Amino acid sequence: MTYSEKLTAIRQQMKADGVAAYIIPSADPHISEYLPDHYKCIAFTTGFKGSVSTVVITQDFAGLWADFRYFEQAEEQLKGSGFELVKLKVQASPEYIQWLGETLPNGATIAFDEKLVSILLGELFHKELAYKQINFQHKDYLSPIWENRPALPTNPAFLIADEFIGQSVSAKLTAVRQALKQQHAAYHLISSLDDLAWLFNIRGADVSYNPVVLSFALISESQATLYIQHNKLSASDVASLAQSGVEILAYDNIANDLLFLPAESSILIDPKRNCFALYKLIPASVQRILETNPSTHLKAVKNETEVANTRKAMIKDGVAITQFLKWIKDTIGKIEITELSAAAQLKAFRAKQDGFMGESFNTIAGYKAHGALPHYAASKESDVAIKTESLFLVDSGGQYRYGTTDITRMIPMGDNTEEEKIDYTLVLKAMIEGSKTRFPKGTCGYQIDAITRRPMWDYALNYGHGTGHGVGYFLNVHEGPQVFNATATPVAVELGMITSIEPGIYRSGKHGIRIENLVLTIADQANEFNEFYAFEALTLAPIDTTLVKKELLEKVHIDWLNTYHANVYAKLSPYLNEDEKVFLGKMTSEV
Structure with a gap:
């Protein structure tokens, strides 16, 4: 079938x-960002391959709502599909809800697959459209037309040694149970795959x-049940x-187990990370405590072993880069x-x-104008x-048995313009500004975001992503839970958190x-x-310095860069051959 069909x-x-x-969201029953092939519903329906979007279909309009990162990609991939791009004004905002309220008559019916909608979004539908007396139904209109739909994955899983x-x-379960006691919750449902991992x-x-x-x-004070496909784990892991x-x-x-939770008990459930379908199965007599998964905060603060191993992974990754x-x-x-x-x-x-397990995301390799597409996929x-x-912009990352990496480097290919040099220097300045920040305990991500952007704001420049x-x-x-963006998310930046700092400048049709x-x-x-x-x-x-205009940098930025490069050379050079050492020495020489 064609997309129009x-x-x-x-x-x-x-x-x-x-x-x-x-409504077709980009999600699965675990409200994941990245999806198994079985749940790539928007790609199947429209041809759009971006990782974040929402599709809304009426009898006379079919729209795909996406943010700045995907505008050019969506316009290209939606050609001839019957779907139109609707550009989000605010990233991650469900602006289509307002559009539905303005478009549909009173008492109309909206349908969606409740397995693919978070509790938060499902409740928002009801709240925001109550004034129109909208009816809601659970419908799956894709399965009947999706021939040879990919099955759920059957890949084996494995446990990582405690060391x-x-x-x-056991220690992690104890920490989660302590959080449940503080919330006065008898049970806890976890659906988010990274929390479970x-x-x-x-x-x-x-x-x-x-x-x-x-x-x-499903976790309680005395039980912990993991629901997983048969034969995923070895007998020794079980x-x-x-x-x-x-x-x-x-x-x-x-x-089935949610249906039979004890009457008058309570359950902690993360409204952002659990689907509406499971939420509706919980008996009415069970108190619902809607809070962030305790594991989300616990996971974000890396322990000494995780930090030490991540440093090792960074050396391996740096050698490859x-x-x-x-x-x-x-x-x-x-x-x-x-x-x-x-x-x-x-x-x-x-x-x-050593220890490489695969890429941590699809490499963004964007030359010239393609670099201006923040989530470009060649x-x-x-x-x-x-x-x-x-x-040439290269944003990439690796999964290692002892850490995850994510790095973006610019490669000047030659004959660079004055505009490219200025933009490059200001992006570098912004990255350094965020990286060198000293901040008091309790500082949140949106404050780091503003500090990082300041050098670019001085030149009336900005970027549309976090x-x-x-x-x-x-x-x-x-x-999560931490994020460095303009949203006033009340999550403090804590000791042990690992976060990216990645400002940018994107000039459509020219460079990113x-x-x-x-x-x-x-x-x-x-x-x-x-x-x-x-x-x-x-x-x-190494960060290429051939385009750097020193007059746009302050001494603190130059000092930070030189100190950083000295550390890069010291840490990586023992793992390089002589030619590679010479190359790295030139790349990391003082500005």
Whole structure:
């Protein structure tokens, strides 16, 4: 079926059911950002491959709501599909709800698959559209038309030894149960895959780039049940979990067990990370405590073992990045290098490193104008050759058994314009400004975001994405609860958190520039005013300085850069051959 035929088939089902609007979110029953193929519903329906969007279908309009990161990608991929791009004004805002209220008549019916909608979003639908007396129905209009739909993944999962994690499953369960007592909750439902992976020290390959396993968990004071597909775990892993007090049941059993929660009991459930369908199964007599999963906060603060291992992963990753930068500078002009072949070569360098398990996300390799697309994904159709001019943006990351990396570096290819040099220097200045910040305990991400942007605001420049996101430990490259963006999220930046700092400038049709390091929150000093924290730059890789306009930098920025580069050389050079050491020495020489 073509995308237009799929749209027609959905509308026919809607008409038969008296449904005025059908909503397709980008989600699965675990409200994941990255999805198993089985739940890539928007790609199936529209052809759009971006990771964040929402589709709304009526009888006379079909729209895909996406933010700044995906505007050009969506317009290209939606051509001829029957779907139109609707540009979000505010990132992650469900602006389509207001549109539905303005578009639909009173008493109309809206349908969606309740397995793909979070509790928060499901409740928001009812609240925001109550004034129109809208009716809501649970409908799945995709399964009847999705021939050969990919099955749920059956990849095996495995447990990580406590020595690589620094905390046993038993200890983590104890910490979660202590949080449940504080919330006066008798039960706790967990659906989010990274929380489950952290809590049970389990990893797998059910979702591309994220080493997670499709599962649910129900925790009480005396029991811990992990719901997972049969034969995912080895007999020895099942026995190990049993020793930690964990029972294993079939993946689908979670629905039945929620139905029979004891009357008058209570359950803690994260409204952002659990689906509306499971929420509705909880008996009315059970008190619902809607709070963030305790494991989300516990997971974000890395322990000493995780931090030490992440530092090792950064060395391995930095070696691969250095080899890649040398390769592209030595090879350009001698053989054809394209966006896709460059990304493949970078992966090959990483694959040689001990403990490498795969990429942490699909490499963003954007040459010239493609760099202006923050979430660009090169394809056979879009792939272009890299020439000896302009800028090449490479945003990539690796999954190692002992850490997760995420790094963006710019490669000046030659004959660069004055505008490119100024933009490059200001992005670098902004990244350094955020990285060198000293801040009092209790500071939140939106404050770090503003500090980072200030050097660019001075020139009336800005970027449409957040400054940074939390990063997992051999887990999801995007994790909360901390986030560095303009949203006034009341989550403090705590000691042990790993977060990205990645400002950018994007000029449509010309170039995009982004420079990214991961930083660890560390103690700085304490005095009568407060405890002060700082950032340690975890990422170890050279930052090209050939375009830097020193007159745009202050001494503190130059000093930070020179100190950073001295550390990069000291940490990476022991793992490089002589030619690579010479290359790295030049790349990290003082500005």
